[in-house]
Amino acid sequence: MRFRTLSLPVLGLGVVLLMSACSGSTPTVEFIDPASVEDVADGVLPRITLTERAVERLAITTDVVQTTDDGFVVPSAAVLITTDGSYWVYTNPEPLVYLRSEIRPVTEADQQAFFSEGPPAGTPVVVAGVPELYGTETGIGK
Secondary structure (H helix, E strand, O other): OOHHHHHHHHHHHHHHEEEEEEEEOOOOOOOOOEEEEEOOOOOOOOOEEEEEEHHHOOOOOOEOEEEEEEEEEEEEEHHHEOOOEEEEEEEEEEEOOEEEEEEEEEEEEEOEEEEEEOOOOOOOOEOOOOHHHHHHOHHHHH
């Protein structure tokens, strides 16, 4: 008998709590796209803009193009080779913005990629997160 006496108030409280949870308005959740890809101009590769959170989640890091006696050098990890055999790097011209830039001719040695045509010395290039940027740009994985 004592069990029934205690269970009725607890059951009643549970019903009240459930009803109050259902009676309010549902909060709206705004979806923020972590990346936007926009065409800059005809024939120019698109511009990728990420949110700060996307940059953190993708663990994107950059280095800068260095000068050598014969041209320029970047870490090999910065280089993307597309299916047509072209070599590319993603530059970071301003915070959260990434542009793909072709480099050529390319030779690699000791985890470094050497080239004579491409972004000039001092240009920030992506070293970690290159495949993710390419997938974002081309829509791979959507």
